[in-house]
Amino acid sequence: MTNQADTAPDQVARLLALVPYLLARGEVRLDDAAAHFGTDAEQVERDLRLLFMTGLSPGLPGDLIEVDLDALEGDRVIRVDNADYLARPVRFSPAEATSLVVALRTMVDTAPAEAREVIARTLTKLEEAAGQDGEELLRLHVTPTPLESSAVVPVLESAIAHGHQVEMTYHVPSRDRQSARLVDPRGLTRIEDLLYLDAWCHTAGGDRAFRVDRIVAATELDSTVADPGARARDLTGGWFTDAETTTVTLRLAPPARWVVEYYPVTDQRPGPDDTVDVDLEVASEAWVTSLLLRLAPHATLLAPAAYADSFTAAARAALSHYEDDGVDSEASTEAPPPNPQE
Structure with a gap:
């Protein structure tokens, strides 16, 4: 039975508590989670489906929280992935902390009596925590974030x-991987509370904008940049949307x-035989391969062709495990994943 009194604030509060609860336990039955949060299983299932739309900025598929739908719909078991950042303690930048304090001071006098004590x-x-008195609110200061105190900034x-x-090690959360990069740095730009390095990346062979808080290590080399006269780009005009993404088309x-x-999905079009062709912007070829293996045999990779080899190799490797375990190869290939080049 659905909880009719459930409101949007109730759902947001539950979602914020739900993910750390699940991560701490690894696997939870749907009914047990509902009992823990004082609601019904149908409501928790709706909450979990909403999680598919949340994650790290810029919100590419590999940045979003993953929920195992097969386990949820089949065994009614909850498993989530790619959400570890929600289990970490919350940190506020100076601007965020100031905004929050101002908002709370505004609310405390007008809030209902039952909420006023909690707000205060x-x-x-x-x-x-900020070492701040009421007379100097606008000069609020909090502990510097890793970005501001990062040892790579002076380098x-x-x-x-x-x-x-510069030779550096860069971490990409959506791929959960670190990569070595050789770059020609051009400038540092702060956008809101994040600092970005504008550079030509020799490893990727193109212009890139790197989040400084994701640079794990950096070393200044003696070698000079290829173009000493190159100027830093203006990084404030929507440049991140396709900086390190690839358009993938699936049927x-x-x-x-x-x-x-x-x-x-950036675009979708009707396909043959009641299919639909969709375009997605992705940051990881490995993520696309994983998605296709989950969707097989109901999805076909149309583009880019370069991704087809990786998917084919992954599908064959998966089938080989059945053969190595003594499973009849004819039976195991009866319904193989689709050929991404078809």
Whole structure:
């Protein structure tokens, strides 16, 4: 039975508590989670389907929280992935902390009596954590974020000033992988509360904008940049949308159309035999391969052709496990994943 009194704030509060609860337990039965949060299983299932639309900025498919729908619909077991960041303690930048304190001070006098004590208590904790008194609210200061205290910033600034190349290790959360990069740094730009390095990446062979808080290590080299006269780009005009993404086109049969509901599709068109062709912007070839293996045999990779080899190799490797375990190969290949080049 659905909880009719459930409101949007109730759902947001439950979602914020639900993910750390699930991550701490690894696997939870749907009915047990519903009992824990004082609601019904249908409501928790709706909450979980909403999680597909949430994740890290910029919200590419590999950035979004993953929920195992097969386990949810079949065994009524909840498994989530790619959401570890929600289990970490919350950190506020100076601007965020200031905004929150101002908002709480505005609310405390007009809030209902039952909420006023909670707001006042939260406000006191924030001000104590920031070492702030009420007379100097707008000069609120909190502990520097890793971005502002990062040891790589002076290295990057020195390399830019001297026109030297930088060798660095960069972490991409959507791929959960670190890669070594050789770059020609051009400038550092702050956008809201994030700092970005504008550079020519020799490893990728193109212009790139790197989030500084994702640069794990950086070393200034003696070698000079290829183009000493290159100027830093203006990174404030929507440049991130395609900086390190690839457009992937999939043909989806009806059982795979849930992809359109749960991932940000940039375009979709009718295909043959009641299929639909969709375009997605993705940051990871490995993520596309994983998605296709989940969708098989109800999805076909139309483009880019370069991704087809990786998917074919992954599908064959999966089938080989059945053969190595003594499973009849004829039976195991009776319904193989689709050929992405068809």
